[in-house]
Amino acid sequence: VLVDRLAKKRRGTSLPLPPGPKPLPVVGNVLSLDSKEPWNTYAEWGAVYGDLIYARFLNQDVIIINSEKIAKELLEKRSNNYSDRPFIATREPFGWTFNFGLTPYGDEWRLCRRLIHQTFRADASLSFRPMQIRKAHQLLNNLLDDPINYVAHFQTYGASIGMSTVYDYDAAPRDDPLVEIVNRALVLGIKVMTPERAVLLSAFPFLARLPSWFPGATIKRDAVLSCKYIAEMIERPYEYVQKSMAEGTAAPSLVSEILKRMEHEENDRVDQLEKALKQTSSTAFAAAAETTSSALLFFILAMVLNPDLQQRAHAEIDAVVDAGRLPNFDDRPSLPYIEGIVRETMRWQPVIPMGAPHATTNSDVYEGYFIPKGAMIIPNAWAMSRDESVYPNGSKFKPDRWLDEDGKLTNAEPPVFTFGFGRRICPGRYTADASIWAGIASILATFEFSKAKDAQGKDIDFVPTFSSGVGRHPDPFPCSIVPRSTRLSAEKLAQLIRTSA
Numbered sequence: 455v456l457v458d459r460l461a462k463k464r465r466g467t468s469l470p471l472p473p474g475p476k477p478l479p480v481v482g483n484v485l486s487l488d489s490k491e492p493w494n495t496y497a498e499w500g501a502v503y504g505d506l507i508y509a510r511f512l513n514q515d516v517i518i519i520n521s522e523k524i525a526k527e528l529l530e531k532r533s534n535n536y537s538d539r540p541f542i543a544t545r546e547p548f549g550w551t552f553n554f555g556l557t558p559y560g561d562e563w564r565l566c567r568r569l570i571h572q573t574f575r576a577d578a579s580l581s582f583r584p585m586q587i588r589k590a591h592q593l594l595n596n597l598l599d600d601p602i603n604y605v606a607h608f609q610t611y612g613a614s615i616g617m618s619t620v621y622d623y624d625a626a627p628r629d630d631p632l633v634e635i636v637n638r639a640l641v642l643g644i645k646v647m648t649p650e651r652a653v654l655l656s657a658f659p660f661l662a663r664l665p666s667w668f669p670g671a672t673i674k675r676d677a678v679l680s681c682k683y684i685a686e687m688i689e690r691p692y693e694y695v696q697k698s699m700a701e702g703t704a705a706p707s708l709v710s711e712i713l714k715r716m717e718h719e720e721n722d723r724v725d726q727l728e729k730a731l732k733q734t735s736s737t738a739f740a741a742a743a744e745t746t747s748s749a750l751l752f753f754i755l756a757m758v759l760n761p762d763l764q765q766r767a768h769a770e771i772d773a774v775v776d777a778g779r780l781p782n783f784d785d786r787p788s789l790p791y792i793e794g795i796v797r798e799t800m801r802w803q804p805v806i807p808m809g810a811p812h813a814t815t816n817s818d819v820y821e822g823y824f825i826p827k828g829a830m831i832i833p834n835a836w837a838m839s840r841d842e843s844v845y846p847n848g849s850k851f852k853p854d855r856w857l858d859e860d861g862k863l864t865n866a867e868p869p870v871f872t873f874g875f876g877r878r879i880c881p882g883r884y885t886a887d888a889s890i891w892a893g894i895a896s897i898l899a900t901f902e903f904s905k906a907k908d909a910q911g912k913d914i915d916f917v918p919t920f921s922s923g924v925g926r927h928p929d930p931f932p933c934s935i936v937p938r939s940t941r942l943s944a945e946k947l948a949q950l951i952r953t954s955a
């Protein structure tokens with residue numbers, strides 16, 4: 455009671471904090487987290503303490519939100535107070551200051567957000583559609599030629615759409631040198647950029663200070679390499695746009711459009727804009743590539759595990775799209791079941807299971823609970839996707855939950871919560887949704903995915919496993935990918951794919 459009273463005095467309020475697990479001295483609740491999938495721990499705490507939870511990581515106040523309703527009430531309706539980002543200790547050592555998605559709420563963030571909005575807002579992102587369809591056809595071609603390496607082809611799809619939108623760089627369908635530079639740069643940081651892992655580094659700061667030659671000092675070594683690769687990742691594609699502008703070959707892209715506008719700016723403003731543009735372009739690419747490919751890998755997993763649903767999707771496509779062509783965006787409204795699959799893929803396995811952490815600018819009171827200034831706010835998209843009152847039997851993949859009895863889409867809001875909330879909501883969500891639709895519709899029109907077979911022709915069963923950093927994706931699983939030659943012969947289908955790519 456005394457400790458509680460002293461804590462309230464320190465906070466300057468007699469209001470209680472939201473309920474939560476009892477923190478240990480000094481470290482708080484860090485040691486009780488599932489370090490690989492902390493959203494599971496948060497969902498378990500939710501079952502005991504409710505949808506608004508207080509925890510402490512070292513001296514950082516943490517508020518976990520397990521329901522979409524509360525997330526909207528705080529992060530959207532009170533967005534002027536809930537749009538900051540917490541301090542992430544690994545950000546600077548790993549060279550991730552480029553990422554404006556982690557920048558505190560303020561002028562630097564505002565300028566980057568304005569730049570990205572011009573290219574990725576709903577109406578502007580419609581101009582990407584022909585390119586997205588072209589990249590989807592290249593994906594089909596890669597799957598046809600080299601099905602074994604399907605994971606790499608999905609990564610290429612996400613990365614090359616990102617490269618087109620940001621730099622108008624037309625990446626090679628496979629092993630593109632610029633895509634490789636960028637992917638290599640992101641791998642090291644992604645593993646340590648979650649708040650939970652970053653907190654461990656601030657708990658044991660000597661890990662970051664060990665000389666890089668010291669045995670076991672992998673964190674320090676990774677950090678040094680990460681900084682080197684990130685610098686390359688920012689500069690090389692940027693130089694590509696400058697060169698193609700100088701040669702007069704640049705087509706519109708986020709970078710070329712803003713560089714053109716900068717020609718009429720004063721010198722001191724140019725420096726500021728150039729810094730913001732480099733931050734914006736590299737952040738957009740970093741945010742786009744992995745998320746898009748992860749969502750498509752979850753879709754493939756869903757199809758392999760649910761062959762009956764895949765058949766229903768095939769039947770819908772066959773009824774709407776002639777055998778001699780591939781689907782395009784004009785078909786989208788006539789394909790409600792495919793729409794259900796797109797929405798269910800996003801809901802079933804949110805690719806950023808904890809969204810991105812927000813932070814409060816000032817203290818606040820919600821439903822009688824005190825929320826401290828500077829608290830880290832974790833919107834737990836994973837728990838929202840499993841909210842039984844909204845998505846009954848939530849761990850099941852059920853596209854039908856988005857459709858009414860006549861097979862039409864219901865009025866339910868699509869799973870936008872997987873794109874975050876309020877002023878920080880994902881600015882790439884329209885482009886991402888279109889890339890995922892183009893990938894899913896094109897694949898369902900042309901391929902059948904199923905469990906791989908052993909030498910006796912029996913299905914190879916597997917238990918899916920997952921990897922995660924900031925985002926989450928399934929680990930490669932054995933699967934068979936064969937062209938659907940139900941309406942066209944295998945030869946004619948291959949010809950259709952090749953001529954479209």
Ligand code: HEM
Pocket residue numbers: 554555556567570574737738739741742743745746749805806809810811812872873874875876877878879880881882883885886
């Ligand atoms: C499946 C695809 C994607 C998913 C699930 C996704 C999800 C998210 C989430 C959850 C956030 C955090 C929002 C918040 O703080 O509340 C975010 C932020 C962001 N996303 Fe996406 N994203 C995707 C694709 C993209 C694409 C294609 C772009 C390209 C422009 C993009 C650019 C960004 C940026 C720049 C931010 C930081 C925003 C800020 O801090 O103001 N994302 N995204």
